[in-house]
Amino acid sequence: MGKVTIDMSMSLDGFVTGPNDGPGQELGEGGMQLHEWIFGLAGWRKRHGLEGGETGPNDDIVEEAFTDVGAVVMGRRMFELGEEPWGDDPPFHAPVFVVTHRAREPLEREGGTTFTFVTDGVESALDQAKKAAGDKNVSIAGGAETAQQLVGAGLVDEIQFHVAPLLLGGGKRLFEELGTQVQLETTRVIDSPGVTHLRFRVVK
Amino acid sequence: MGKVTIDMSMSLDGFVTGPNDGPGQELGEGGMQLHEWIFGLAGWRKRHGLEGGETGPNDDIVEEAFTDVGAVVMGRRMFELGEEPWGDDPPFHAPVFVVTHRAREPLEREGGTTFTFVTDGVESALDQAKKAAGDKNVSIAGGAETAQQLVGAGLVDEIQFHVAPLLLGGGKRLFEELGTQVQLETTRVIDSPGVTHLRFRVVK
Numbered sequence: 001m002g003k004v005t006i007d008m009s010m011s012l013d014g015f016v017t018g019p020n021d022g023p024g025q026e027l028g029e030g031g032m033q034l035h036e037w038i039f040g041l042a043g044w045r046k047r048h049g050l051e052g053g054e055t056g057p058n059d060d061i062v063e064e065a066f067t068d069v070g071a072v073v074m075g076r077r078m079f080e081l082g083e084e085p086w087g088d089d090p091p092f093h094a095p096v097f098v099v100t101h102r103a104r105e106p107l108e109r110e111g112g113t114t115f116t117f118v119t120d121g122v123e124s125a126l127d128q129a130k131k132a133a134g135d136k137n138v139s140i141a142g143g144a145e146t147a148q149q150l151v152g153a154g155l156v157d158e159i160q161f162h163v164a165p166l167l168l169g170g171g172k173r174l175f176e177e178l179g180t181q182v183q184l185e186t187t188r189v190i191d192s193p194g195v196t197h198l199r200f201r202v203v204k
Numbered sequence: 205m206g207k208v209t210i211d212m213s214m215s216l217d218g219f220v221t222g223p224n225d226g227p228g229q230e231l232g233e234g235g236m237q238l239h240e241w242i243f244g245l246a247g248w249r250k251r252h253g254l255e256g257g258e259t260g261p262n263d264d265i266v267e268e269a270f271t272d273v274g275a276v277v278m279g280r281r282m283f284e285l286g287e288e289p290w291g292d293d294p295p296f297h298a299p300v301f302v303v304t305h306r307a308r309e310p311l312e313r314e315g316g317t318t319f320t321f322v323t324d325g326v327e328s329a330l331d332q333a334k335k336a337a338g339d340k341n342v343s344i345a346g347g348a349e350t351a352q353q354l355v356g357a358g359l360v361d362e363i364q365f366h367v368a369p370l371l372l373g374g375g376k377r378l379f380e381e382l383g384t385q386v387q388l389e390t391t392r393v394i395d396s397p398g399v400t401h402l403r404f405r406v407v408k
Contacts, residue, residue: 012365012388012404013379014218030385151371161216165390165404167355169382175217178373181234184216186369189395196393196402200216200369 002137003157004126006147007065009034009195010161011168016144019170026081028171034164037195038062047091058192061162069094070136071129073122075146076100079115089113092141095132097125099146122149144172151202152180159184160199206341207361208330210351211269213238213399214365215372220348223374230285232375238368241399242266251295262396265366273298274340275333277326279350280304283319293317296345299336301329303350326353348378355406356384363388364403 010016011034018028027034038044042053043062053059072092079098082090089110090096096115099122107115118125129138140147140156150156184200191197214220215238222232231238242248246257247266257263276296283302286294293314294300300319303326311319322329333342344351344360354360388404395401 012363012402013382014377018385159216163402165388167379167382167384167386167388169379169384169386173218175371175373178217178371180371180373181222182371182373184369184371186395186398186400189393189400191390191393194390196390198216198367198400 002068002070002130002133002135004130004138004140004150004155005069005158005160006140006151006156006174007160008142008147008162008174009038009164010174011164011166011171013167013169014173014175015168015171016142016174017172018168021081021172023081026085028168030166030168031171033166034162034168037162037164037192047093049089056192057190058195058197061190061197065139065160066093068137069139070133072096072139072141073125073129073146073150074098074141075143076102078141078143078146095129096141097129097132099125122146123153123155126150126155142174144174144176147174148176148178151175151182152178154202154204156202158187158199158201160197163196163198165194165196206272206274206334206337206339208334208342208344208354208359209273209362209364210344210355210360210378211364212346212351212366212378213242213368214378215368215370215375217371217373218377218379219372219375220346220378221376222372225285225376227285230289232372234370234372235375237370238366238372241366241368241396251297253293260396261394262399262401265394265401269343269364270297272341273343274337276300276343276345277329277333277350277354278302278345279347280306282345282347282350299333300345301333301336303329326350327357327359330354330359346378348376348380351378352380352382355379355386356382358406358408360406362391362403362405364401367400367402369398369400 018031021028222235225232249257387407
């Protein structure tokens with residue numbers, strides 16, 4: 001049985017998108033900087049149909065995440081913002097379960113990505129993702145509300161943050177106001193130029 | 205000339221105090237956990253008039269901070285909450301400049317701590333602290349408003365966070381909504397059991 005994981009880039013002040021996110025600016029003002037560490041990496045480029053790129057510790061972390069993930073859960077807004085930019089061959093290459101209120105037929109894309117729309121709640125989406133993932137992990141891709149709900153319900157096993165060295169000053173936080181205290185155990189710290197990878201196990 | 209530094213313990217969700225802070229619960233609910241890594245250390249105990257304690261990488265970081273700091277700036281609320289618990293021999297052992305609207309005679313305590321009350325703004329408090337610190341650093345002790353104002357004004361050189369492995373779920377953040385973007389450069393990452401020390405230079 002795999003783990004349920006959250007794996008996100010954030011600024012030192014805790015934002016996962018910059019201010020004023022929306023169509024055409026999916027990551028908000030300045031939000032693209034959170035992901036700068038990833039764009040040049042071989043593993044990331046491969047998943048986006050591009051050749052070449054850097055290898056090394058950062059790339060190992062990206063490869064590890066892609067290899068271990070068997071299914072993905074995301075919120076409706078993230079899907080709606082992403083659908084167009086992700087194009088015909090979205091970077092998930094796995095079944096994706098979208099939490100939404102609006103029923104819709106599954107959407108099959110190239111490269112192994114299928115979007116299934118789940119209308120009976122985030123926990124049902126997680127259950128379906130777990131079945132689809134088998135022995136692999138389920139990754140909670142966001143947005144913030146979906147991730148927060150699952151952490152609050154004690155359903156997440158591991159949190160990894162890629163901390164980008166900047167203050168975004170505004171935007172969306174992953175854990176804006178969780179409303180409950182959660183104990184963690186640090187399981188890995190990797191310091192690379194331009195990003196620090198912090199991984200935690202949720203203590204239950 | 206020394207640096208202007210911020211050096212704080214925070215939770216992974218960015219809180220420097222837990223919810224409902226106030227007299228008798230200066231760090232808010234659960235907030236004491238942010239500082240658990242420090243209480244057993246020799247350097248911390250020494251400044252609080254206690255003998256013994258652990259040495260090692262965490263203690264080196266505490267010693268370094270105490271040794272390098274020549275003066276402190278803090279906000280009124282932090283002073284008011286701390287005045288009683290800090291007692292006759294406060295842990296600063298350096299001149300402290302309190303930003304307030306209410307004029308008051310300087311307060312001299314044992315062990316080298318003097319509180320000077322500055323009524324003409326946070327930048328004036330910083331200038332006075334710089335003069336008092338000479339070649340040493342000025343530490344911005346908090347609260348959040350004071351720290352945010354100085355970072356926003358581009359007057360802070362270095363930020364160090366001691367990240368405690370927990371989500372506090374609520375409370376006060378150091379950088380709630382800075383409103384401006386600030387580039388940083390990671391200058392040191394030290395991973396210790398129970399805490400990860402992240403240090404950044406502010407890029408100006």
